[in-house]
């Protein structure tokens with residue numbers, strides 16, 4: 001019978017680790033001294049990609065998606081402005097991320113580029 005409890009405890013710890021690892025990692029990153037604008041831009045873009053994925057897989061509600069997407073896009077734009085990346089370089093019309101010249105889809109949000 002004990003095996004069931006032990007197994008249950010191990011599973012609980014693993015689930016907790018999966019849930020809390022990103023939070024702890026995030027704190028750790030913040031603790032590194034803020035990071036450069038480049039780091040913050042990359043992080044915001046990574047968050048956008050992750051959010052897009054979670055939305056596509058139904059893990060995030062439409063309301064949360066819109067709120068978080070706007071926040072991350074704002075972070076990405078703020079960091080980009082700080083980096084002095086000019087606005088005339090190609091940018092995604094839906095999330096504002098800098099995209100490669102001639103790319104057909106945004107690497108951050110997956111949106112189609114004209």
Ligand SMILES: [Zn+2]
Nearest residue numbers: 092095106109
């Ligand atoms: Zn985009």
